[in-house]
Amino acid sequence: MQEVIFTIYESLPYILGGCLVTLACVSVALLIGLTLGVPLAVGQVYGAAPLRFFISTYVWFFRGCPLLVQLYIFFYGIFWPLFELSALASSCIVLGLTSAAYQSQIFRGAIEAIPQGQLKAARALGLRDSNGIGFIVLPQAMRLAIPGWSNEFSILLKDSALIYLLGASDTMARIHQMATTTNMHFAFSLLAGVIYFVITLVGLKLLRGLEQKIHIPGYQKA
Amino acid sequence: MHNENQFQATDSPAELAPAEATAAKSLSEEAAASRRDPALAAVNISKSIGSRLILDNVSVSLARGELKVVIGPSGAGKSTFLQCINGLIPPDTGQVFLEGQSLNMRNKHELRLFRQQVGMIFQDFNLFDHLTALDNVAIALRKVRGMSRQDSEARAMSELERVGLANRARLYPAELSGGQTQRVAFARALAMDPKVLLLDEPTSALDPELVGEVLEVIRYLAKGGMTMLMATHQMDFARALAHEILFMEHGRVIESGSPAELLAAGSGTRTLDFCSRLDLEL
Numbered sequence: 001m002q003e004v005i006f007t008i009y010e011s012l013p014y015i016l017g018g019c020l021v022t023l024a025c026v027s028v029a030l031l032i033g034l035t036l037g038v039p040l041a042v043g044q045v046y047g048a049a050p051l052r053f054f055i056s057t058y059v060w061f062f063r064g065c066p067l068l069v070q071l072y073i074f075f076y077g078i079f080w081p082l083f084e085l086s087a088l089a090s091s092c093i094v095l096g097l098t099s100a101a102y103q104s105q106i107f108r109g110a111i112e113a114i115p116q117g118q119l120k121a122a123r124a125l126g127l128r129d130s131n132g133i134g135f136i137v138l139p140q141a142m143r144l145a146i147p148g149w150s151n152e153f154s155i156l157l158k159d160s161a162l163i164y165l166l167g168a169s170d171t172m173a174r175i176h177q178m179a180t181t182t183n184m185h186f187a188f189s190l191l192a193g194v195i196y197f198v199i200t201l202v203g204l205k206l207l208r209g210l211e212q213k214i215h216i217p218g219y220q221k222a
Numbered sequence: 223m224h225n226e227n228q229f230q231a232t233d234s235p236a237e238l239a240p241a242e243a244t245a246a247k248s249l250s251e252e253a254a255a256s257r258r259d260p261a262l263a264a265v266n267i268s269k270s271i272g273s274r275l276i277l278d279n280v281s282v283s284l285a286r287g288e289l290k291v292v293i294g295p296s297g298a299g300k301s302t303f304l305q306c307i308n309g310l311i312p313p314d315t316g317q318v319f320l321e322g323q324s325l326n327m328r329n330k331h332e333l334r335l336f337r338q339q340v341g342m343i344f345q346d347f348n349l350f351d352h353l354t355a356l357d358n359v360a361i362a363l364r365k366v367r368g369m370s371r372q373d374s375e376a377r378a379m380s381e382l383e384r385v386g387l388a389n390r391a392r393l394y395p396a397e398l399s400g401g402q403t404q405r406v407a408f409a410r411a412l413a414m415d416p417k418v419l420l421l422d423e424p425t426s427a428l429d430p431e432l433v434g435e436v437l438e439v440i441r442y443l444a445k446g447g448m449t450m451l452m453a454t455h456q457m458d459f460a461r462a463l464a465h466e467i468l469f470m471e472h473g474r475v476i477e478s479g480s481p482a483e484l485l486a487a488g489s490g491t492r493t494l495d496f497c498s499r500l501d502l503e504l
Binding site for chain 2: 115117118120121122123124125126127128131135136139140143216217218219
């Protein structure tokens with residue numbers, strides 16, 4: 001028992017370094033997902049038919065295909081042979097593209113939950129649709145989207161455990177490596193579980209705090 | 223405590239008239255023409271949704287300073303008609319004129335310019351829920367007029383004062399009563415110096431005790447010479463202030479005339495019949 005604890009203690013700096021890799025990858029992916037997801041959602045709600053078709057095709061592709069398969073396809077088929085992108089960089093992009101598909105649906109739902117009168121009132125004042133959407137609809141929709149977005153964060157974080165299969169040196173890769181070299185599979189799996197749990201917990205608490213911070217006064221409690 | 227229900231009687235009616243717009247036209251001929259033309263005219267507006275005909279060749283013409291009231295049972299097309307005028311619902315056929323100028327609704331730029339000059343008040347207020355009362359009034363001044371934050375807020379504040387809500391400027395719509403919310407919506411519309419106001423049942427979503435404060439705003443605007451087209455069920459109000467009543471049913475204007483004509487006892491009009499039943503309900 002002591003030996004296990006000592007081994008884990010010894011390996012902690014190495015594994016926590018992997019946590020940073022995981023966090024960096026998830027952050028970049030969430031950011032890609034956010035910057036693509038919002039316009040995708042806006043396009044799907046307000047866009048012309050061809051645009052909506054393109055977006056739903058995109059969403060179907062990424063939602064309909066296992067993440068691991070996407071990681072393999074993009075890394076071995078495009079990113080590595082054509083651009084010599086590292087496993088980590090490729091993973092960030094693939095996770096980001098996938099997350100964009102899911103996030104677009106979160107934002108689409110939130111946009112559709114905003115009463116149509118809001119955009120109508122903006123139009124009636126002579127605002128451009130882009131301003132009406134950007135300054136009236138989205139600020140309200142984004143607030144509504146936070147709970148769903150928190151969910152996406154926690155799922156993406158755990159999905160990111162797959163990227164070690166491409167050779168990225170994330171939390172899971174280092175856990176796996178330590179577990180095999182020390183033959184302490186159970187202990188290191190437990191450690192991995194605790195690490196992912198703590199990151200999820202902290203992230204969700206932060207998002208909950210954000211949700212309360214930007215809550216609109218007078219509205220029913222978030 | 224504070225007399226937020228009272229309006230400053232000192233506000234000159236001239237403030238409401240968009241004098242600059244006409245004065246700016248140096249050609250006196252043009253100015254004369256625009257005085258002859260009705261402030262707003264909608265001609266033969268028709269609209270179908272699916273196979274249902276919602277509006278069947280509805281027309282209205284408003285002289286400057288006129289208040290016309292559209293009444294009729296729910297589902298008559300009153301709201302659709304008002305929203306067809308400023309293109310929130312695109313009409314299938316028909317034409318809209320602002321001071322004699324025909325509006326091409328397909329031209330987005332033209333439509334935006336039109337909407338900047340024709341304000342709208344909604345039944346369910348439609349204040350921007352995430353903005354304070356002040357920002358609700360100021361945002362269009364910034365985004366449409368390109369005013370600075372400081373200028374827009376100063377103007378917004380004076381509009382809120384006009385509807386007696388300066389002391390509510392920092393509150394959000396969810397913190398205001400229905401009547402206050404609708405008065406902020408008036409301030410928001412008025413801040414754009416509209417030539418015409420379209421009012422879509424402005425008091426229908428209000429609790430009875432809050433109707434008065436909103437009607438008071440409309441009365442004040444009417445006295446100031448604001449040109450208004452208003453759908454409403456407030457018959458006493460229409461009787462007292464409207465220059466003309468349009469009675470709509472099944473998407474058509476079936477009667478129109480002055481309140482005196484349409485509501486005279488024993489006139490036998492559909493309008494009178496409808497109103498007496500409305501009074502019974504109330």
